[in-house]
Amino acid sequence: MYKKFSDGMIEVITGPMFSGKSEELLKRIRILEYANIKTLVIKPAFDNRFSDDEIISRSGAKISTHNANNAEEIKELFSKKNYKAIAIDEVHFFNKEVLNLICELADDGVRVIVSGLDTDYLRRPFGIVPSLLSMAENVTKLHAVCVKCKNAATTSFRKINNKSIKLLGDTEEYEARCRSCHIKGEFNKTREKIEDNKEEK
Ligand SMILES: [Zn+2]
Structure with missing residues (x-):
């Protein structure tokens, strides 16, 4: 069996809402912090449900983030400091350019950890997440409890x-x-078919 992964790799944390994805992402960011691995933390700019500039898990754990709207902004933020890793929360809200950027960064030796929904509210594969699941070295699929x-x-x-598709909520x-x-x-x-799951502008 393998002994270790290369430095550049993609890790995906996925599952439905209320399954603890952000909590798991925060835990991994903290572990990188303890190891002094400089990590850029990103969340979609328009998602200000819990905070403008922090990821806050439902248990109350939090960490400062940079907000970004697209791949260009993420790239610019990443180039500002000597980051060795990047963590992206709510990655299902980003588009294919961000998917390409994630692959480029991993190819360049960056550790990429993303968290996001694998399916939308009609149980259809959500945006770029299915592709990320295919390309990731490591996938963690979490579950919540059915109410x-x-x-x-x-x-x-x-x-x-x-x-x-983009209705935010709790x-x-x-x-x-x-x-x-x-x-x-x-x-x-009569729910829409998978191919009708178009990206909203
Ligand atoms: Zn049930």
Whole structure:
């Protein structure tokens, strides 16, 4: 078996909402901090649900972030200091240019850790995350607890009838559900096919 990975690698932390993805990301950032590995921490600029410039997990753990809208801004931030690693939260909100940048950075020897939803509120593969899962050296898939039956939850169920892919929210708008309970609660039983999952501008 292998002894170690090369310096450049991609790690993905995924799963539904309320599964502790940000908590896991924060833990890994802290471990890099303890090892004095300089890490750039990024979150999407428009996601200010919990804080403008911090990632805050639901347990209250937090860490300072840089906000970015796109690959260009991430690249600029990364070039400012001698970073050896980059962590990106809510990576499902970024586009293919960010996916390409992540691959370039990993190829250049940077350790990249990302966290994001693998599926959207209709259980469809979400944005760039499926590609990241394919290309990653390491994948951690977390589960929440289904609010209905208490089995392992793998999906984020939207409690309100809104069709925007980018609807941000917390417990008011979403809850974790297992496959079976998600299907029972869907507002639109004739859900759109995977190919209809287009990136919103
Ligand atoms: Zn259930």
